[in-house]
Amino acid sequence: MTDSRETILAVRNLKVSFSTPDGTVEAVKGIDLDVKAGETLAVVGESGSGKSQTMMGIMGLLAGNGTVTGSAKYRGQELVGLPLKALNHVRGEKITMIFQEPMTSLDPLYTIGRQIAEPIVHHRGGTFKQARTRVLELLELVGIPEPKRRIDSYPHELSGGQRQRVMIAMALANDPDILIADEPTTALDVTIQAQILDLLNSLQAKFGMAVVLITHDLGIVRHFASRVAVMRRGEVVETGATTNIFERPQADYTKLLLAAEPRGRKEPPANTAPIVLEGANVAVDYATGGGLFGSSAGVFRAVDGVSIRLREGQTIGIVGESGSGKSTLGRALLRLIPSSGRYRFGATNISDFSRSAMRPLRRQLQLVFQDPYGSLSPRQTVGEIVTEGLYVHEPQLSRAERDKRAIEALKEVGLDPAARNRYPHEFSGGQRQRIAIARAIILKPKVVILDEPTSALDRSVQGQVIDLLRALQKANGLSYIFISHDLSVIKAMSDYVVVMKNGRIVEEGDTDAIFEAPRESYTQTLMSAAFTA
Amino acid sequence: MISFVLRRLASAVPTLFIVVTISFFLMRFAPGGPFNLERPLPPQTMANLMATYHLDQPLWNQYLTYISNAVTGDFGPSYIYKDNTVAELIGKGLPYSIQLGSYALLLALIGGVLAGTLAALRQNSVLDFLIMSVSTVGVTVPNFVVGPVLTLVFAVVLAWLPAGSWGDGSLRFLILPMVALALPQLAVFARLTRGSMIEALHTDHIRTARAYGLPPRVVVVTHAMRAAMLPVVSYLAPAAAALLTGSAVVETIFTIPGVGRYFVLGAINRDYTLVMGTVVLIAIFVIVFNLVVDILYGLLDPRVRHD
Numbered sequence: 001m002t003d004s005r006e007t008i009l010a011v012r013n014l015k016v017s018f019s020t021p022d023g024t025v026e027a028v029k030g031i032d033l034d035v036k037a038g039e040t041l042a043v044v045g046e047s048g049s050g051k052s053q054t055m056m057g058i059m060g061l062l063a064g065n066g067t068v069t070g071s072a073k074y075r076g077q078e079l080v081g082l083p084l085k086a087l088n089h090v091r092g093e094k095i096t097m098i099f100q101e102p103m104t105s106l107d108p109l110y111t112i113g114r115q116i117a118e119p120i121v122h123h124r125g126g127t128f129k130q131a132r133t134r135v136l137e138l139l140e141l142v143g144i145p146e147p148k149r150r151i152d153s154y155p156h157e158l159s160g161g162q163r164q165r166v167m168i169a170m171a172l173a174n175d176p177d178i179l180i181a182d183e184p185t186t187a188l189d190v191t192i193q194a195q196i197l198d199l200l201n202s203l204q205a206k207f208g209m210a211v212v213l214i215t216h217d218l219g220i221v222r223h224f225a226s227r228v229a230v231m232r233r234g235e236v237v238e239t240g241a242t243t244n245i246f247e248r249p250q251a252d253y254t255k256l257l258l259a260a261e262p263r264g265r266k267e268p269p270a271n272t273a274p275i276v277l278e279g280a281n282v283a284v285d286y287a288t289g290g291g292l293f294g295s296s297a298g299v300f301r302a303v304d305g306v307s308i309r310l311r312e313g314q315t316i317g318i319v320g321e322s323g324s325g326k327s328t329l330g331r332a333l334l335r336l337i338p339s340s341g342r343y344r345f346g347a348t349n350i351s352d353f354s355r356s357a358m359r360p361l362r363r364q365l366q367l368v369f370q371d372p373y374g375s376l377s378p379r380q381t382v383g384e385i386v387t388e389g390l391y392v393h394e395p396q397l398s399r400a401e402r403d404k405r406a407i408e409a410l411k412e413v414g415l416d417p418a419a420r421n422r423y424p425h426e427f428s429g430g431q432r433q434r435i436a437i438a439r440a441i442i443l444k445p446k447v448v449i450l451d452e453p454t455s456a457l458d459r460s461v462q463g464q465v466i467d468l469l470r471a472l473q474k475a476n477g478l479s480y481i482f483i484s485h486d487l488s489v490i491k492a493m494s495d496y497v498v499v500m501k502n503g504r505i506v507e508e509g510d511t512d513a514i515f516e517a518p519r520e521s522y523t524q525t526l527m528s529a530a531f532t533a
Numbered sequence: 534m535i536s537f538v539l540r541r542l543a544s545a546v547p548t549l550f551i552v553v554t555i556s557f558f559l560m561r562f563a564p565g566g567p568f569n570l571e572r573p574l575p576p577q578t579m580a581n582l583m584a585t586y587h588l589d590q591p592l593w594n595q596y597l598t599y600i601s602n603a604v605t606g607d608f609g610p611s612y613i614y615k616d617n618t619v620a621e622l623i624g625k626g627l628p629y630s631i632q633l634g635s636y637a638l639l640l641a642l643i644g645g646v647l648a649g650t651l652a653a654l655r656q657n658s659v660l661d662f663l664i665m666s667v668s669t670v671g672v673t674v675p676n677f678v679v680g681p682v683l684t685l686v687f688a689v690v691l692a693w694l695p696a697g698s699w700g701d702g703s704l705r706f707l708i709l710p711m712v713a714l715a716l717p718q719l720a721v722f723a724r725l726t727r728g729s730m731i732e733a734l735h736t737d738h739i740r741t742a743r744a745y746g747l748p749p750r751v752v753v754v755t756h757a758m759r760a761a762m763l764p765v766v767s768y769l770a771p772a773a774a775a776l777l778t779g780s781a782v783v784e785t786i787f788t789i790p791g792v793g794r795y796f797v798l799g800a801i802n803r804d805y806t807l808v809m810g811t812v813v814l815i816a817i818f819v820i821v822f823n824l825v826v827d828i829l830y831g832l833l834d835p836r837v838r839h840d
């Protein structure tokens with residue numbers, strides 16, 4: 001049915017390359033792609049697949065060292081090599097874009113009203129004053145509350161979701177033919193993600209423009225795209241209708257990508273399993289405002305009376321959107337930040353333990369962070385990073401014994417022990433996260449708190465890390481607290497789920513119960529936002 | 534806004550007090566004194582002089598006297614220019630320095646921002662290389678070299694412009710000293726602008742502006758330049774204070790009757806009151822221009838607006 005539609009953007013043998021000090025890098029290696037009027041085409045791929053650079057190349061937005069060759073015809077007009085002046089009649093008028101980073105894509109120095117008006121004024125003429133009515137209309141259309149007041153707001157006064165709505169308003173301003181959405185929801189919370197995608201969907205139905213959706217998220221693709229192009233390493237490996245791609249994938253890579261969706265379940269431990277870590281009535285306050293001569297600093301309660309009980313071999317998944325207090329709760333349970341409440345580790349009451357009293361226990365309570373780039377020191381070798389904790393907790397070890405432990409730990413996380421002598425920047429994101437995990441398990445901990453350990457990774461790598469974490473848990477009898485905003489990962493990892501919002505527990509229960517029959521409306525919203533397919 | 538300005542002006546009082554106190558004692562701890570000449574004065578004359586100027590009193594006493602007089606605007610007599618008070622000297626010279634300095638500041642700011650922007654837009658081109666080389670020269674070559682070279686070329690060889698003196702105060706007389714004074718600051722402005730402009734051109738919102746087909750002029754001037762001006766504006770305060778309070782070297786080379794030489798002459802001759810006077814003057818300029826910069830910053834960037 002889609003095939004009967006007119007092709008409005010025809011990409012043929014498009015190549016994008018970047019000249020770098022190490023030579024020319026081919027980001028896009030001669031791809032063909034068609035966008036048909038009114039359709040939603042999803043371009044799917046993992047980071048580095050060239051999906052964004054294809055669009056940047058067509059739109060003349062490559063970085064200074066990038067070149068684009070080949071052909072991209074918009075309704076017969078060649079865009080590649082088009083002089084800037086002519087290209088600027090297409091950009092922002094016929095083809096518009098929204099970007100991944102709603103926080104930085106708007107100019108912080110101008111009001112949103114003025115920024116939405118700019119493309120109108122430049123393409124349609126008139127004054128900013130005249131464009132104001134249209135801008136108010138657009139703000140209304142994209143669901144910004146109180147447009148009359150908001151029109152004079154600056155970007156920093158809006159939330160991430162609202163900024164993305166402003167970008168969409170800008171994209172719609174001149175009734176475009178094609179809207180390119182480059183990972184439009186990746187930086188947003190799940191419930192906001194769903195709202196933005198619904199908005200895009202309804203606007204498309206209303207105005208009939210074609211949408212090119214660039215994404216790594218297959219859930220979004222399945223729900224919103226009519227056709228899919230799968231990209232890998234600068235090439236299109238498969239194109240087809242969405243249902244065909246999902247039900248009868250042809251290319252091996254597509255199959256791999258589909259299989260990379262987190263799967264499997266974790267069996268809960270026996271009810272009699274001993275409790276290893278317990279926090280009762282945990283509360284954490286942050287001081288807000290007030291500078292050096294602080295006048296009346298306010299207090300923000302990040303975690304508000306949360307109780308949690310972790311049994312041996314159990315994985316508790318903590319779900320919540322940004323600002324829900326889930327990471328703060330994890331740090332409070334490890335007694336890393338000042339907090340009130342009662343805490344037990346095994347049989348020991350650690351509620352009043354000082355920093356130095358906690359130190360001997362630290363080896364059994366480990367933490368793995370989200371960002372595998374920021375959390376490893378770039379100036380230490382992997383061997384040094386992994387064995388650092390041993391100097392503190394097992395100082396009696398000889399150099400050879402430490403090295404042996406490092407080899408064991410690296411093998412356990414599936415890395416070549418030769419990695420010991422290399423530096424973090426030589427490894428990929430997934431490998432770095434393995435290094436971070438090795439650093440935690442080398443101390444043979446009892447409890448590991450995993451704070452969004454897979455959020456910075458591509459789907460196929462995520463799956464591998466999840467498999468690894470599950471295998472390590474089984475082999476070493478570990479207990480996990482798994483913090484994530486990603487429900488499909490939580491579902492695959494945990495046997496018990498805690499849903500948090502505004503520092504409180506909204507709902508908790510066994511994974512099956514939470515996912516199959518959520519009771520609270522907030523949990524239901526989360527679920528429907530995440531599993532829209 | 535008004536309360537912000539008032540608060541800042543109020544906080545200037547302790548700052549000035551600290552500056553005055555530190556300079557007062559630093560100056561007194563330096564060896565020598567205002568009447569130590571190459572040929573020593575007879576002891577009796579020396580003692581009389583010291584008594585006349587109350588320099589024989591305990592240091593604390595002198596300090597308290599100085600402070601209480603300074604509060605009423607009395608900065609004492611100069612020890613070198615014996616017929617003048619410090620206030621008179623500064624009052625006479627300051628208009629010359631301010632006029633010359635404002636021209637130099639305008640030249641440095643406009644020239645520096647233009648040069649820096651051009652360099653950033655043509656990053657790594659010949660033009661960029663040329664502008665950056667010239668600005669390196671501007672920063673590194675001292676103005677006691679630039680001044681005489683300018684005089685030699687434009688006054689002596691080409692005879693286009695007068696070699697020095699204030700003359701009738703017309704632009705003809707001021708061009709050479711203005712250029713000599715502005716050049717180092719112009720170079721700093723150019724480098725700052727280039728750096729922040731390159732950074733600004735790589736931000737996401739510039740990509741947005743391009744993606745929406747805005748013409749290059751709008752992308753560069755409306756969006757990139759405004760962001761790029763923020764670091765430039767911060768440098769405006771020290772640059773303005775330095776230029777408007779005169780330069781000893783430039784004023785001496787071009788025989789301009791400004792206040793720039795008083796700081797150096799006063800320091801060399803241990804003319805305590807004159808040095809203190811110039812210190813207070815510079816401090817006031819720095820404080821006022823910092824305030825002006827903060828207000829400008831708030832106008833440019835809504836995120837730091839003052840209430």
